[in-house]
Amino acid sequence: MKPLDLLQKVYGFTAFRPGQEAIVNSILSGHNTLAIMPTGGGKSVCYQIPALMMDGLSLVISPLISLMKDQVDHLNEIGISATYINSTLSSTEMNTRLNDAAQGVYRLLYVAPERLESDHFQQLLQRVPLSIVTIDEAHCISQWGHDFRPSYRSLAQWLSHLNPRPIITAFTATATQEVRNDIAQLLSFSPEHTFINGVKRENLSFSVFHGEKVRDFALHYLQEHPADPGIFYCATRKEVDALHHFLASRGFLVGKYHAGLTEQERQQAQEDFSFDRIQGMVATNAFGMGIDKSNVRFVIHCQMPRNLESYYQEAGRAGRDGEASACILLFSPSDVQTQKYLIEQSQMAPTLKQKEHHKLTEMIRYAHTQTCLQETFAHYFGDQPGEPCGNCSNCLDEGERTDVTVEAQKIFSCVKRMRERFGVSLTAKVLKGSASKRVKELRFDTLPTYGLLNNYTEKEIVHRIQVLAAEGYLRITDDEYPVLTLTSKAIDVLTGKQGVLLRMKKVSTPVATPVHEDLLERLRALRKELSTKEQIPPYMIFPDSTLTDLAR
């Protein structure tokens, strides 16, 4: 039988999805093959079909016990002989399965990487040749990945000792250049047998909301979508407990899932969700890889995750059946602090911490960009740029772009005046005219930009700075204490070569303060004088509008 016949007869699908057939063919031609495909894109059939077509046993290395069981159950249901071995089995059961495997009973055997070194497993390998070794969720091998597992690290060595050598295939949905390079290098995949299929998931509509109250938002969402199953992700167990309690006490059918619950409680919750006995699951990111529910209609992140890889994977659990589904991120500035703290608290090496800070910066950028969110992902994951999706909160935002050039100039001037050596929050404080100790200590209260945006709240100023950073006017360095610097785009704005059009919510109307005409005159004169002396770079020269503000 040909691959397509198997797809139709065994799986009951009519056609391959984009990318699947090329991957299957590459494996069947005997090439080690790396495939990157979105979550729900259909990676499993890509290695299962070759497993059915080739002699010998096909080994699948998978990181999660729940994931294995689901896959195996599903394969058995459609009549494919497969099993798994992991720590949940008694040793008798494990031996039986290994013996059966040696007898050629199974086409596919799923294992966790920790099992590979065991004596039993080594004996099995002496008895039965492996046709294919598949590494599922292959990003776990890379320490740049968000799910790095040390046990994946020794895989390369283990594989190199196999004799005869099987075909090696690896699959992941995570496709940053770094992770991809890492996988390719560690497992020796060549570029011509690496398949990257668009990360875009057309049926998902992504949204970012600022300033929403989590509880009210969740409550209204459930009220407005009473028939939609979905997941609320929270950053901590405490938040899960609180939101779960709140929603349950309002009469909603919700379950909860986090690592602080017993195995039994977690299993129960997962099952309730799978079988639609509850509508919503409130969970930490512990709830995830194992869920095999295709009709998740929404994934709402009540707090911002720490990087886009995690976010995309978690949000991507919505709509695996291809139906329209919503992925919503509720952003609150305090999440940034939480995530920074978590990174700093972790045991990572300093270089890794810096990476994490960089990824966090990219996550914050996602939360503030005004560019199509699907395009933002595509860019981040190294995919080809395409058309705006027309379906994300940025594409759908009907708010008019307003000219915020003056506001931007004030912010950039302030960054410059602070010698591009301080972060978002201190810059916002100076612009606000805050009397904070640190502002005073550094004598920033004497800067001409001090208090220049005092008709805004500090929060509003932070938001504006983040939006300007997301739109490429400001750069934020990748440190524990990130520093704001100006890009050439900002300098063009300061020198009046370019304006800034953005969708910014209007700030509560400022009380008009009179302009001191005499002061304005003096400032103009000063500006003229400074600009003729060449030592002042042009971008330090305030435009007229800024002078007017200074003179208030």
Ligand code: ADP
């Ligand atoms: P992932 O890439 O996340 O591992 P899966 O392999 O679990 O995705 O597949 C996701 C869903 O898509 C499953 O329900 C699977 O049955 C379905 N699927 C995969 N390939 C096809 C296809 N060619 N036609 C229709 N449905 C498919």
Ligand code: MG
């Ligand atoms: Mg999969």
Ligand code: ZN
């Ligand atoms: Zn869009």
